[in-house]
Amino acid sequence: MIQIKNLRKDWKTNGTNLTAIGDISLSIDKGEFVSIIGPSGCGKTTLLKIIAGLIKPTSGEIIIDGNQSKSNSIKNLSVVFQNPVLLPWRNVLENVNLPLELEDKIKSTVEDKIRLVGLDNFKNHYPKELSGGMQQRVSLARALVLNPELLLMDEPFGALDEINRNKLNLELLKIHRKLNPTVIFVTHSISEAVFLSDKVVILSDRPTHVQDIIDVKLPVLRNIELKESKKFQEYVRCIRQKIS
Amino acid sequence: MHKTKDILNITLLPFITFLTAVFLWQLADFIFNIKEVILPNPLEISNQIINNFFILLDNTGITMLESFCGFIIGSISAVSIAILFTYSSNSKKALYPYAIALKATPLYALAPILVMWFGNGIMSKIVMSSLVAFFPVLVGAVKGFTSVEQEQIDLFRSFSASRWQIFKKLRFPSSLPYIFPALKIATTLAVVGSTIAEFTGSSKGIGHLIVNSSYYLETSLMFSGIIFISLAGVFFFYLVNLIEKKIVFWQTI
Numbered sequence: 001m002i003q004i005k006n007l008r009k010d011w012k013t014n015g016t017n018l019t020a021i022g023d024i025s026l027s028i029d030k031g032e033f034v035s036i037i038g039p040s041g042c043g044k045t046t047l048l049k050i051i052a053g054l055i056k057p058t059s060g061e062i063i064i065d066g067n068q069s070k071s072n073s074i075k076n077l078s079v080v081f082q083n084p085v086l087l088p089w090r091n092v093l094e095n096v097n098l099p100l101e102l103e104d105k106i107k108s109t110v111e112d113k114i115r116l117v118g119l120d121n122f123k124n125h126y127p128k129e130l131s132g133g134m135q136q137r138v139s140l141a142r143a144l145v146l147n148p149e150l151l152l153m154d155e156p157f158g159a160l161d162e163i164n165r166n167k168l169n170l171e172l173l174k175i176h177r178k179l180n181p182t183v184i185f186v187t188h189s190i191s192e193a194v195f196l197s198d199k200v201v202i203l204s205d206r207p208t209h210v211q212d213i214i215d216v217k218l219p220v221l222r223n224i225e226l227k228e229s230k231k232f233q234e235y236v237r238c239i240r241q242k243i244s
Numbered sequence: 245m246h247k248t249k250d251i252l253n254i255t256l257l258p259f260i261t262f263l264t265a266v267f268l269w270q271l272a273d274f275i276f277n278i279k280e281v282i283l284p285n286p287l288e289i290s291n292q293i294i295n296n297f298f299i300l301l302d303n304t305g306i307t308m309l310e311s312f313c314g315f316i317i318g319s320i321s322a323v324s325i326a327i328l329f330t331y332s333s334n335s336k337k338a339l340y341p342y343a344i345a346l347k348a349t350p351l352y353a354l355a356p357i358l359v360m361w362f363g364n365g366i367m368s369k370i371v372m373s374s375l376v377a378f379f380p381v382l383v384g385a386v387k388g389f390t391s392v393e394q395e396q397i398d399l400f401r402s403f404s405a406s407r408w409q410i411f412k413k414l415r416f417p418s419s420l421p422y423i424f425p426a427l428k429i430a431t432t433l434a435v436v437g438s439t440i441a442e443f444t445g446s447s448k449g450i451g452h453l454i455v456n457s458s459y460y461l462e463t464s465l466m467f468s469g470i471i472f473i474s475l476a477g478v479f480f481f482y483l484v485n486l487i488e489k490k491i492v493f494w495q496t497i
Contacts, residue, residue, distance in 0.1 A: 102403045126494055
C-alpha cells in the first residue's frame with residue numbers, strides 16, 4: 001500500500017516561492033490502477049517524480065508498505081515517461097535489457113516482456129526504425145522487465161493517435177491483469193482515465209490538492225465497446241464537470 | 245539504373261572537372277609561355293612527382309606521423325578536460341571562456357616559440373598540431389556531454405543508476421555525434437599545424453621540403469609537396485569519417 005501524507009512542493013525561482021503542490025494526501029492499495037487527472041500545469045508530473053524519488057518534496061512523506069521512503073530508496077518501481085526515452089544506439093532487446101544491466105542481473109525476462117508488448121518480430125530493430133506507438137511499447141517493456149510492484153506512468157500515450165492509444169490501453173489492462181503491479185497513471189484524457197482505472201484522482205488548480213476521488217465501478221474485463229455504454233459516459237461526464 | 249546514375253554523378257562529374265582544369269592549365273601555360281619557376285605546368289609537376297616519388301612519400305609520412313600523434317594527444321586531452329568540465333561546473337566557469345577565446349586565436353603564431361622550446365625535431369610539430377586539434381574537440385565534447393536530456397537522466401536515476409553508469413551508458417554515447425564532427429575538423433587542423441611548425445624549423449617533413457625547394461626555386465617540387473600533403477590530409481579526414489559512420493551508426497539508420 002502507498003500512503004502519501006500532506007505532500008507539499010515549492011519551487012524557488014528568483015527568490016520567490018512558487019507552490020506547485022499545496023497539500024496532497026492519498027492512499028493507494030496494492031495492485032490498484034489509479035489515474036491522476038487535473039488541469040494542465042497542476043503538478044501531476046511533479047507528483048509522479050516525487051513518488052519516483054526523482055525530486056524531493058518540500059514537506060510531507062510517502063509511505064510504501066509501512067516504510068517511509070527517502071528519495072531514491074524506493075526499490076522496485078519503474079517509470080514510463082511521456083516520451084519513450086529509448087537509447088538510439090541500442091536495439092529493442094538492448095533497450096529493454098537496460099534496467100537489468102544497471103543492476104547487474106542476467107537477462108532472463110527480457111524476451112518475455114518483449115513478447116508481452118507484441119514486439120516479438122522487432123527485437124533487433126533500432127528505435128529509429130519503429131513507429132511512435134512501437135517505441136512506447138518498448139519503453140513499457142523496459143519498465144516491466146524488473147517486475148516492478150509500482151509502475152508510474154506519465155501521460156505515456158499522450159503523443160499517440162487515437163487508434164494506437166486505444167490499442168495500447170487495452171494491452172496495458174491485459175498486462176495489469178497478468179502482472180498486477182500498482183499503477184499510477186497521469187493523463188489528460190478523461191475517457192482514458194475512466195477506461196483504465198479502478199480509481200480516478202482529480203487534482204485541483206494550483207496550489208494543488210486532491211479535489212475528488214472517483215471509484216470507477218466498471219467490470220474488470222474491459223473492451224473498447226465499454227466506451228459506448230451509458231455507465232462509462234456517466235463517469236466521464238461526472239469527472240468533466242468536477243474539473244471545470 | 246538509378247544507382248548507376250548516382251555513381252556517375254558522384255565520381256564522373258568531379259573527374260571531368262579535374263581533367264578540364266588540368267587541360268586548361270596546360271593550355272594556358274602553352275599559350276602564355278609561363279616560366280616553370282613562376283608556375284609549373286601539370287606535365288612538369290607530374291615529372292617531378294615521378295622522379296622524387298619516394299622522397300615525397302617519405303616526407304609526407306613524417307608530417308602525417310606528426311599530425312596523427314598531435315591529433316590523438318590533442319583529442320584525448322580535449323575529451324578528458326570536457327569530462328572535468330561536465331562534472332565540475334566551477335572549473336568550467338573558470339576555464340571554458342578562455343578555451344573558447346583561444347579557439348578563435350591563430351595558435352599557429354606559437355610555432356616559432358614551440359620550435360625554440362621543443363627543438364627542430366618531431367616534438368615541436370606534435371605539440372603544435374595537438375594544440376590546434378585540441379580546441380574544436382573540446383568545444384564539441386563539452387556540447388556532447390551536456391546534450392543529454394533531463395528525461396534520460398531521470399530514466400537512469402529511476403533505475404538507481406550510479407554516476408559512472410550514467411556516464412558510460414548515457415553521456416558518453418550521446419556525445420559521440422558531437423565529438424566526431426569536431427574530430428574531423430581536428431584532422432585537417434592537425435595537418436596544418438605540423439606543416440606550419442615544419443616551415444618554422446625542421447630537417448624533415450613536407451613543410452621542410454616546401455621551404456627548402458623555395459630556396460632553390462624548385463617551384464614544381466613545391467607544388468608536388470602541396471599535392472601530396474593535401475591528398476594525405478583528405479585521406480586522414482575520410483578515415484575518421486569512415487570510423488564515424490561505423491561507430492555513430494544510429495545517425496544514419
